[in-house]
Amino acid sequence: MSDFFTLKGIGNRIETEDNRCTSLPIYVVKQKRETPGVNPDFHYDYHVWTQDGESVEPDVEALLEEIDKAGGQIPPKYTKVWCIEIDEWVQPFFTEAGAESYISANRHNLRKPFVFVESAYRNPEWTAMREAAIVEASKTEVQS
Template identity: 40%
Template sequence: MDKGIEALREAVRRAPLTKPEGLSPAWQAYFDAVTPLHVAELIATLEQAQQECQAIEQKLIKAAVYIETLESEPRQTNLKQLNEIAELKRKCVGLPDEFARIGENLRTQDNRITSHPVFVVFQKEEMVVSEEFDHDRIAWVWECGDGEVEDRTARRLEALHQGCRDTRGYSRYAMKSIKRFVTACFTEDGCKDYLRQNGHNLNEPFIYVDSAYRNDEWQVIRNWLMTVGGTVEGSE
């Protein structure tokens, strides 16, 4: 038994039945308000709280041992066990629900047969390249204007160029479309959420699945998130 509780009990046992004399007004008010019965009630409340804390500590110890046992046998860990680990970690650590949603998606999403998948948002951009090498199209630009000419004008200029005719006042460029990295997410839903918020600022965006092969940092965080999931309200 805690020594502090024993001291309080002894104080209650020896508490005077009559009010002390000669006390300051503050102390006198304290003795008027507090009785041995009040102290006894506080002791009982403290003992109950300590018992509840001990029970919680025992549960946490059992949970930690169970998690360690499951994680030490990854080959035998199935989806049900992963969910159990996830729920135990959530209760012990108190992580936000958003972590749980990410973990659930990581365990259930289609990874496109990709090891350690990274879901990436790309957008298409064009760059000027040499016509002698690979290119996608030819663009004509009026030197005194802003941007490309209309399709009809571009066709006429291209015909003149092929016939070695004069096209002064216009510039001809070979264009190649490339993919430009925008952002990366752990899940496909993360990419879709990003596109819902920022897709209007991108040019022909699309989602591509890459791999975090030999990217230890990404793999460690992704594997940890996979054990943090669990059932979240509204996730079904």
């Protein structure tokens, strides 16, 4: 049986994985959360075209883009909505492999997932759990 999700397996990965130059790394799975309706005079990431609050079909969107770029009159039933994407914390992990495993299993429920590294500096609970995993990984198994 694989020890991937055991304390020993986690401890082995903590000892061998790249810590991305971070002391006490926390590998965080994040996703992009779309926030529509931002002011285009400030920061935005992109815009979408809507009709009655729903995104329009790609061919309609392409036509609206052409009209807009040419300075033409957009029919009043269409609205240009400015959006920003915000990084949203999903789950923390002790190892990057654990975070990547989570993404592989849950990608269908996530929007543009990625792994980001935070630090557990001055977090005694996280540090204690990491140390417990490392100690468990260093124990040798007794052969019977």
